[in-house]
Amino acid sequence: MGKKVVSILTTSHFDAEGKRCVYGGAERYGIELTKMFLESGWEVNWWQAGLGWSKQLLPGVTIQGIPVKDSFAQTCSSLNQAFYEQADRVDLAIYFVTFLCYPLTLPKSIAISHGIFWDYPSWESRIGGHLQGDEWYHRMEKALSSPGKVVSVDTATINWATWHWPAMLPRFEYIPNFVDTSYFHPLPENKKDDKIRIVFPRRLTTVRGIGEAMEAAKIITEKYTGVEFHFVGRGHDYQHERQMMRWAAQSNNFFYYWRSPMGMKEIYQHMDICLIPSKSTEGTSLSCLEAMACGLPVIAGNIGGLPDLIIHNHNGLLIKPSAENLVESIKQLIENKEERQQLGEHARNTALMFDISIWKERWKSVIQSVIGEEV
Amino acid sequence: MQQKIVCLTRHLLDRRGTQIQDSIFLSWLEMFMRILEEFDLELEVWQEGNGWTKDLPGMFKIHSVPDPSRDLTLPNVNQAMWEHSSEAVFAIYADPLLVYPQSVPVSIALGHYIPSLDLINNEFVEHQRKSWLAKLRQGLSTVDYVIVNHTPYIQWALASFPGVYHKIIHIPDCLHPLSTSDSQIEKQSGENEVRLIFACPALPQFGVSETIRAVDSLIDRFDYLKFYFHGAIPKPLEKQMAGWFDKRPRCFLKTDQPRFQFGDVVVFPVKRGPVPVFLVQQAMACGSAVVGSMWGPLVDLIIHQYNGFFIKPLDEEIYASAARLVRDIELRERICNHALETSKTLKHETWKKRWRTLIFELVGRRSIHI
Numbered sequence: 001m002g003k004k005v006v007s008i009l010t011t012s013h014f015d016a017e018g019k020r021c022v023y024g025g026a027e028r029y030g031i032e033l034t035k036m037f038l039e040s041g042w043e044v045n046w047w048q049a050g051l052g053w054s055k056q057l058l059p060g061v062t063i064q065g066i067p068v069k070d071s072f073a074q075t076c077s078s079l080n081q082a083f084y085e086q087a088d089r090v091d092l093a094i095y096f097v098t099f100l101c102y103p104l105t106l107p108k109s110i111a112i113s114h115g116i117f118w119d120y121p122s123w124e125s126r127i128g129g130h131l132q133g134d135e136w137y138h139r140m141e142k143a144l145s146s147p148g149k150v151v152s153v154d155t156a157t158i159n160w161a162t163w164h165w166p167a168m169l170p171r172f173e174y175i176p177n178f179v180d181t182s183y184f185h186p187l188p189e190n191k192k193d194d195k196i197r198i199v200f201p202r203r204l205t206t207v208r209g210i211g212e213a214m215e216a217a218k219i220i221t222e223k224y225t226g227v228e229f230h231f232v233g234r235g236h237d238y239q240h241e242r243q244m245m246r247w248a249a250q251s252n253n254f255f256y257y258w259r260s261p262m263g264m265k266e267i268y269q270h271m272d273i274c275l276i277p278s279k280s281t282e283g284t285s286l287s288c289l290e291a292m293a294c295g296l297p298v299i300a301g302n303i304g305g306l307p308d309l310i311i312h313n314h315n316g317l318l319i320k321p322s323a324e325n326l327v328e329s330i331k332q333l334i335e336n337k338e339e340r341q342q343l344g345e346h347a348r349n350t351a352l353m354f355d356i357s358i359w360k361e362r363w364k365s366v367i368q369s370v371i372g373e374e375v
Numbered sequence: 376m377q378q379k380i381v382c383l384t385r386h387l388l389d390r391r392g393t394q395i396q397d398s399i400f401l402s403w404l405e406m407f408m409r410i411l412e413e414f415d416l417e418l419e420v421w422q423e424g425n426g427w428t429k430d431l432p433g434m435f436k437i438h439s440v441p442d443p444s445r446d447l448t449l450p451n452v453n454q455a456m457w458e459h460s461s462e463a464v465f466a467i468y469a470d471p472l473l474v475y476p477q478s479v480p481v482s483i484a485l486g487h488y489i490p491s492l493d494l495i496n497n498e499f500v501e502h503q504r505k506s507w508l509a510k511l512r513q514g515l516s517t518v519d520y521v522i523v524n525h526t527p528y529i530q531w532a533l534a535s536f537p538g539v540y541h542k543i544i545h546i547p548d549c550l551h552p553l554s555t556s557d558s559q560i561e562k563q564s565g566e567n568e569v570r571l572i573f574a575c576p577a578l579p580q581f582g583v584s585e586t587i588r589a590v591d592s593l594i595d596r597f598d599y600l601k602f603y604f605h606g607a608i609p610k611p612l613e614k615q616m617a618g619w620f621d622k623r624p625r626c627f628l629k630t631d632q633p634r635f636q637f638g639d640v641v642v643f644p645v646k647r648g649p650v651p652v653f654l655v656q657q658a659m660a661c662g663s664a665v666v667g668s669m670w671g672p673l674v675d676l677i678i679h680q681y682n683g684f685f686i687k688p689l690d691e692e693i694y695a696s697a698a699r700l701v702r703d704i705e706l707r708e709r710i711c712n713h714a715l716e717t718s719k720t721l722k723h724e725t726w727k728k729r730w731r732t733l734i735f736e737l738v739g740r741r742s743i744h745i
Contacts, residue, residue: 119533155669156530163531166493166647169687174669280533302545303533307526307675313720320545353681
């Protein structure tokens, strides 16, 4: 008997020309999902919008760039249809973004929601106005109704969708994101100085609260000279990153650089506090989980999937991420070492419940329920 | 003379004013009143009803106004309260829909639960849904602040009406002060038995049918499991419920308040409706493992498999989670310990401090309007 085949449809793991990898949290999720299928003896192939190229994503795993027309109402129905025509002989189809299930869905299929992405103020104008918004809503309903299961990385999406369409509830499966807790772990306390190091481990985008974090950094370092802020993440482009470097050069307490996802371990292990002050478009952040696994207390925005990870004052602080609130929360943790350590300890214990091994087991169970066979 | 705060709610008492209908909100108001007293403010409540006025001894006066509206707004009550509120320092609307058609100059709305459009009225058609949403949006944007007790409300508001974030303040509920004394009693584990509790009224929105069906299978499978039902039972169901319990010797129908310190697992398979947040918190504070739906304030209290279990309120999910907790003592103990730890963060003093700050600001705003 041949290997089982899974085809995964996404919008853009690489850019349209297939030259540059767009490497964010969702793409890391895709790689781990691929590895899980490979470990289980499946053949995996990926499809995305692109200019007709084909390349290797991982050894033995191809990704095809399908030429498609522009997307309409923030969905890609021509990509969906091209995939439907070309990938019909698969044992399982995974729609890596929920709206890719519109308008046609292969019989044994799972869609993934990485979190709510339509919750920022300019969403409606980005989509093309109110009428396009109604059309998007219509397509979203169709997309969520079609696959065998919808895996959601957070409860917020399930809440929103089942408020609009209550009958969809049984279709949803909550599988929060993961962290490899054997790799991301705290170091024994061996601090050689009294500095407090605070990390902002996100892309430099407004929805991630970069502006508020920079403002808080200025205010805090004026009062506490022994506090360092480390901004660790890529910008939109090189110009944006240069601007950030110039800004960080203003103060000996500011640092700006970036690391590969696996290289983040050493960063977290040498930090005292982590900031995830997201304002929108957030799921169960991988950065948040990795920081927690390394024993850091996280100050997080109270939106998206972050409340699925953080309980206020138990394993971190959950706040409305204004600069003022960030300053207050950071002060609270700077001045209370014991509290900081206890939150970090609870954060580590919490992260153990999100270990990647648990994530894989949950996924296998969902796949089994869709294909009707043990994985 | 004491200055007053007015509060508009839907049905704190039933339409005739003979019995309590919304015990969850009443418990909240009870706590809230104590803070108002510190400011020398008195509370006056308005609701839909047959036109009666009642004094709840030691608490507040309630006025009722008839209102035939069927879309969860109460324009008649809203107007009646508005006409009688020229002296009010500020108004509290129990949910943003009640702000329609107009709000008192200084006002807040509470976001304690999100009614589902499709479940509230089976005669709704598209244009009514749109009108309902417009009224909801109006409510959210008209008041000075929307005070939510759970973060899923924030996410829902942002995803439905982007741009209202600045209006929203999150003040999570605290452990009810009257329940803390109960939680001090040491946990009483039964020898060689596991106790499962359902502590909500026997109403569909609390998942009573799903629980009863799951319990049927659970007690067949585990001969050391006991089930305790502690909720109120509507009259028409009394006989049927009593019959079910009579046939099952390890299932007990109780009319008193739940004693969570005698429980090991407590289920809250709440569907779309207000979550009895004080009961959930109390169960956690007593070191019970909570199995609850993944919405409302439960999301802020539970991390799946860390200090409780998230489920969809379906028979098989209640069964699977409860069965796991019943048979795996180590897992149950770990979850109970984490639940107990979590409950220590739900401090009454923190809740009071945040409300005091807000009330102080609202009182200041009122002086600008005079």
